[in-house]
Amino acid sequence: MLKGIGASEGFGIGKVMIVEEKKLEYTPHAVNDIDAEKQRYADAVAAFIEETKEQAAALRVSAGDKEAEIMEGHIGIINDPGMKMSVDGLIEGGNCAEAATEQTLDMFIGIFSATDDEMTQQRASDLKDIKNALLSILLGINEVKISEAPAGTVLVAKEVTPSMTAGINKDNIVGIITETGSQTSHSAILARAMEIPAVLSVPNALSQLSSGEQVIVDGTNGEIVTAPSEAEITDYTARRDAFLREKRELEMFRGRRTQSASGEEYELCCNIGSPKDAGKAIAADGEGVGLFRTEFLFMDRTALPTEDEQFEAYKAAAVILKGKPLIIRTLDIGGDKEIPYLGLEKEENPFMGFRAIRYCLKNREMFKSQIKAILRASAFGDVRIMFPLITAVEELREGKALVEEAKEYLRASGIAFNENIPVGVMTETAASGVIADLLAKEADFFSIGTNDLTGYTMACDRGNSDVSYLYSPFQPSVLRMIKSIIENAVKAGIPVGMCGEAAANPMMIPLLMSFGLTEFSVSAVSVLKVRKNIAKWTKAEADAVAEKVMIV
Amino acid sequence: MVSKQLTIINAQGFHMRPAQMFTAAMGKYSSDVTIKFNGKDVNGKSLLNIIPACIKCGSNIEIVCNGADENEALAEAVAMIENGFGE
Numbered sequence: 001m002l003k004g005i006g007a008s009e010g011f012g013i014g015k016v017m018i019v020e021e022k023k024l025e026y027t028p029h030a031v032n033d034i035d036a037e038k039q040r041y042a043d044a045v046a047a048f049i050e051e052t053k054e055q056a057a058a059l060r061v062s063a064g065d066k067e068a069e070i071m072e073g074h075i076g077i078i079n080d081p082g083m084k085m086s087v088d089g090l091i092e093g094g095n096c097a098e099a100a101t102e103q104t105l106d107m108f109i110g111i112f113s114a115t116d117d118e119m120t121q122q123r124a125s126d127l128k129d130i131k132n133a134l135l136s137i138l139l140g141i142n143e144v145k146i147s148e149a150p151a152g153t154v155l156v157a158k159e160v161t162p163s164m165t166a167g168i169n170k171d172n173i174v175g176i177i178t179e180t181g182s183q184t185s186h187s188a189i190l191a192r193a194m195e196i197p198a199v200l201s202v203p204n205a206l207s208q209l210s211s212g213e214q215v216i217v218d219g220t221n222g223e224i225v226t227a228p229s230e231a232e233i234t235d236y237t238a239r240r241d242a243f244l245r246e247k248r249e250l251e252m253f254r255g256r257r258t259q260s261a262s263g264e265e266y267e268l269c270c271n272i273g274s275p276k277d278a279g280k281a282i283a284a285d286g287e288g289v290g291l292f293r294t295e296f297l298f299m300d301r302t303a304l305p306t307e308d309e310q311f312e313a314y315k316a317a318a319v320i321l322k323g324k325p326l327i328i329r330t331l332d333i334g335g336d337k338e339i340p341y342l343g344l345e346k347e348e349n350p351f352m353g354f355r356a357i358r359y360c361l362k363n364r365e366m367f368k369s370q371i372k373a374i375l376r377a378s379a380f381g382d383v384r385i386m387f388p389l390i391t392a393v394e395e396l397r398e399g400k401a402l403v404e405e406a407k408e409y410l411r412a413s414g415i416a417f418n419e420n421i422p423v424g425v426m427t428e429t430a431a432s433g434v435i436a437d438l439l440a441k442e443a444d445f446f447s448i449g450t451n452d453l454t455g456y457t458m459a460c461d462r463g464n465s466d467v468s469y470l471y472s473p474f475q476p477s478v479l480r481m482i483k484s485i486i487e488n489a490v491k492a493g494i495p496v497g498m499c500g501e502a503a504a505n506p507m508m509i510p511l512l513m514s515f516g517l518t519e520f521s522v523s524a525v526s527v528l529k530v531r532k533n534i535a536k537w538t539k540a541e542a543d544a545v546a547e548k549v550m551i552v
Numbered sequence: 553m554v555s556k557q558l559t560i561i562n563a564q565g566f567h568m569r570p571a572q573m574f575t576a577a578m579g580k581y582s583s584d585v586t587i588k589f590n591g592k593d594v595n596g597k598s599l600l601n602i603i604p605a606c607i608k609c610g611s612n613i614e615i616v617c618n619g620a621d622e623n624e625a626l627a628e629a630v631a632m633i634e635n636g637f638g639e
Contacts, residue, residue: 069569076572081579082598108600117606119567 002202002209004177006222007188010197011240012175013233014152018211021158024135028099031177041087041097044137049075051133058393074130083108098138103133113302121302149173154217156209160187170194177218179205182462183501191219192525193280199224202467237527250528254285258520258531262538267519268531269325271499275316278326280524281393285531288325288382289501290316290447290521291426294370295332298339301511302365310373318381325382327447327497327521328374330399330428331386332366351455356389361398370408378418386424386447391431393438399423400442426499428452433481447521448485450500454478473502476552478510483550486515497521508532514546553613555616562636565608575599577628583619585629593604596629 030048031037052074060068077083083104087149091101105127112124146155146168154175155168173196179188181200191198197219202208209215210227216225216236220243223234258268269290270281281289286418297305297313318326333339334355347353360367377383387399410417425432425439432439440446455462460470472478482498483515490495497519502508504526512520513534522530537545564570578585578597578599587597589611595601596615607613615624615633 073568073572076575076599080575080598080600082595082600107602111600111604115604115606117608120604120606123568123603 002199002205002224002226004199004202004205004222004224005182006198006219007181007183007185007200008176008191008196008198008219009172010195010219010243011236012154012156012197012217012219013228013236013240014174014217015396016177016213016215016272017146017149017153018206018209019146019155019157020206022136022141024132024139024141026096026098026135026139027126029096029269031091031096037097038088040138041091041100042107044097044134045078046099047137048078048130048134051137053506055399072124075551077084077126077130078134098135101134102131102169103137103427105134107159114443118306119301124302125300125381132241146173146480154215156205158206159185160190161377168194168196170196175199175215175219177202177205177209177215177217177479182468185463188222189523192523195525200551216353252530253535254532256531256535258287258534260534260537260539260542262540264513264539266513266517266534267325267497268534269327269497269519269521270524270527271521272317272524275313275320276475277524278317278320281527282320282324284524284527286524286527288327289317289321290325290327290497290519291386291449292326292328293332294329294448298333298342299332302341304341304369307369307373309377310370314374314377315380315385318377318383323381325500327386327424327445328377329386329388330370330374331360334359348427350460357387357395357399358389361402364402368402368406371403372410375406375410375417375421376415378421379416382417384422384424384445386426388426388449389429390427390439390450391429393435393442396425396439396442424523428500429457430431430457430481433457433485436485436488437491440488443494445494446485446489446496447519448482448496448498448500449480450482450498450502453481453500454502457481467511471502473505473508479550482512486512486517495519504530506533510537510542513539513542553618554622555614555615556612556630557612558627558630558633560607560609560611560613560633562639563609564639565638566602566605568603570639571602573637574629574632575602577632578625581617581619581621581625583617583622583625585625586618588614588616595614596606610626 052071056068056071090103091097109124109127112120112127112198115121138364149172151172153173154177155173156177159178159180160176176191176196176198178187178200179202187200197217198330199217199219199222202224214228216228226252259264259265266285269288270284270286271291272278272281272289273293274296278289283458296497297310314328333351334344334353344354374383374385390396422444424445424447426449427436427446429432454471454473458470460467461469462471486496495518499516499521503520504522522529561564575597585598587594589605589607594601594605615629
């Protein structure tokens, strides 16, 4: 039995598939037979084209024509006469095919990146993909294809990256095991979003497990049963079925109002990370979006997104939500979220450093273009603006002043927007908790981000396993912080939500109901569960629980 | 050698998809195809040359074809650009 962190509930029984990212390293070697080396390159190109055609055909089915065409464009690039000329020239100069490929593509990547055209700069990432694919073919490194995993596969990897997720077929992957990560890491969030049982932070999982062996993934308890006996398989099959049955029972809460057993109503929204997720929020019966993370627009690219590009994304989400609330959080970079082209310097202490609203207030043009894009989207739905990481009233004031400036500009240009767009604070720092009364006077709403609030209040890095025992929203200090934030919002008469993981915690829910929270924002898969949990409690019962808990 | 001056009318300009269509079409001819733009000569058969040239909507360019099938090459190039790459 291996132990880890249960990060996505459920039980999966299947066969291990190890996914390792191989390093594309080689030692450049001198070439004697130039024609043979050119042929090696030509063979690699032929293999690449065949592979790419297959991927394009698969993408056409799973993602549509547009994505497939981008993939097919890679064939055009590799067939480009300029490319072949450069590679052949380098081989003739005595370079091996690997070095010739790398130098040629790096040259073109340099040319593309040096233009002042954003779309061209983005294409440099296609060239990088091509370079990596060609090098793996030349080096004979076979990348394991997740998309081709057979039914009943348990993925085992160091971590689940977004590019890996693209290949995951939910019907075939029955479990995920990783060596790193925690409840709130990217791998966990992805696994939960796909409803695949996952156990993370299993030490040396890659060396302890081997491809093809049978395992049981118990994502509920964070355990992996290796070489399971027949009795264990029977037992876990029963548990899996019971788990799935309970899930079906949750379906009974679909389409119902979110209310306590005594009739108090609450708003139950979703946290999303892209316009597409807005559709998932609706499909999950969410009543709106309590947190739209905008980082996706800024990541995996080489230059800032334009105002228009942002506007299209925000508008798309607003349109999907058809008038339901959409809280858009302004850019929250820094900390663990790095964006190379912003040129942020490495910091001693990134979580306490130059990030989120602090970065945005120092880079006003960038910030204003995001605010303008959000304002323009507000003409298409109930859009609200939220600033992350507020620690002082001045930051809120400065942000609001920029919103006013952006409004002025749009007004003068005759562009439609909502004049009364609410501007709120993500209360996720100890500072914002302590001055919640002051912030409540000037903010239109609060949303409590419990993940960072817990980390900052406890001065504890959730990713560090030596101190992670301290990381709990149930620590008295964090509970007092949450209570004070909610009570100050209620006193000021502004709505107060929670968009951290804790909002979906069944033990936290009665406390939040008692404190006076007005909105729960959770991941799409948790919506029905949270609605069921809220319906369990009368206000009086929740108050009684809260009173006992807060005696501490 | 034959040539013609043109203005790019499609919204995307000579970006990925149009450039792909264009280079694929020009690749069929034995003639050299050059796009003169902004004082530079761009190889009309090379995607990797055309894209970083950043030829946008409204840009004025000259297409120059030189070789045995230059007339046919020029005619197809002009037709593609004038109908905005079917956008």
